[in-house]
Amino acid sequence: xxxxxxSPQSLIVQKGGIPIINCAYExxxxxYFPWYQQFPGKGPALLIAIRPDVSxxxxxxxxxxxxxxxxxxxxxxxDSQPGDSATxxxxxSSRGNTGKLIFGQGTTLQVKP
Amino acid sequence: EAQVTxxxxxxxxxTGKKLTVTCSQNMNHEYMSWYRQDxxxxxxxxxxxxxxxxxxxxxxPEGYKVSRxxxxxxxxxxxxxxxxQTSLYFCAxxxxxxxxxxxxxxxxxxxxT
Numbered sequence: 001x002x003x004x005x006x007s008p009q010s011l012i013v014q015k016g017g018i019p020i021i022n023c024a025y026e027x028x029x030x031x032y033f034p035w036y037q038q039f040p041g042k043g044p045a046l047l048i049a050i051r052p053d054v055s056x057x058x059x060x061x062x063x064x065x066x067x068x069x070x071x072x073x074x075x076x077x078x079d080s081q082p083g084d085s086a087t088x089x090x091x092x093s094s095r096g097n098t099g100k101l102i103f104g105q106g107t108t109l110q111v112k113p
Numbered sequence: 114e115a116q117v118t119x120x121x122x123x124x125x126x127x128t129g130k131k132l133t134v135t136c137s138q139n140m141n142h143e144y145m146s147w148y149r150q151d152x153x154x155x156x157x158x159x160x161x162x163x164x165x166x167x168x169x170x171x172x173x174p175e176g177y178k179v180s181r182x183x184x185x186x187x188x189x190x191x192x193x194x195x196x197x198q199t200s201l202y203f204c205a206x207x208x209x210x211x212x213x214x215x216x217x218x219x220x221x222x223x224x225x226t
Contacts, residue, residue, distance in 0.1 A: 002172070006155070009153070031212075032211075032212040034214070034215075036215075041219070041220075042219055042220075043117070043203050043205070043217025043218050043219050043220055044156070044203070044215075044217050045217065046215065047213040049214070061128070075216040089155060089156060091156075093212050095212075098144075098163075098209070098210030098211050098212045099144070099146075099161045099163055099169055099210060099211055100158060100161070100172075100211060101146070101158060101211035102158070102170060102172070103148075103155045103156040103157070103158075104155050105153060105154060105155040107154075107221045
């Protein structure tokens with residue numbers, strides 16, 4: 001019940017395409033859903049985060065869509081660029097226990113020029 | 114510069130030889146955490162600390178120890194390393210728990226032979 005399942009494991013798109021990465025969870029106590037971006041040789045860095053009181057959040061070319069009833073959320077990257085090539089992780093954390101952060105398995109994205 | 118510093122970046126050791134990976138942050142963050150990253154498994158939380166002298170187990174604490182004697186430091190100790198602890202380790206910190214943005218170090222790649 002503590003798991004966050006992420007798909008796909010890897011993704012290749014052409015420049016300008018819109019890659020979509022999906023995550024699903026079971027624990028209804030989760031109420032904070034961040035996405036992290038990781039470049040080779042670096043630690044992950046926060047990209048964008050959402051709470052379940054909204055269904056969508058945009059920051060620049062990155063959008064999180066959130067479906068509370070389906071317990072799913074996804075990351076869309078508009079007008080993708082080769083510089084977006086990285087590994088992306090979704091994550092979830094519960095209200096009341098602000099110590100545990102559960103990550104998905106990760107998606108390696110390659111954007112071809 | 115605000116940062117999380119881990120040392121060493123690379124470490125090769127033998128089974129059973131005690132080792133410590135250091136982590137230090139200069140942002141006056143309350144919360145610190147250790148993760149291990151393995152292919153296909155994403156980031157799994159080992160231990161976390163909500164404040165000085167307060168530590169709790171994450172999802173994979175077996176074989177690891179931590180301490181938080183000062184706010185800025187959160188070392189990870191492997192008392193008797195085994196080959197299944199070969200992994201990429203990340204330390205992270207945040208202002209207030211897992212529901213606020215995590216700042217990650219650049220990782221420590223550990224190989225246990």
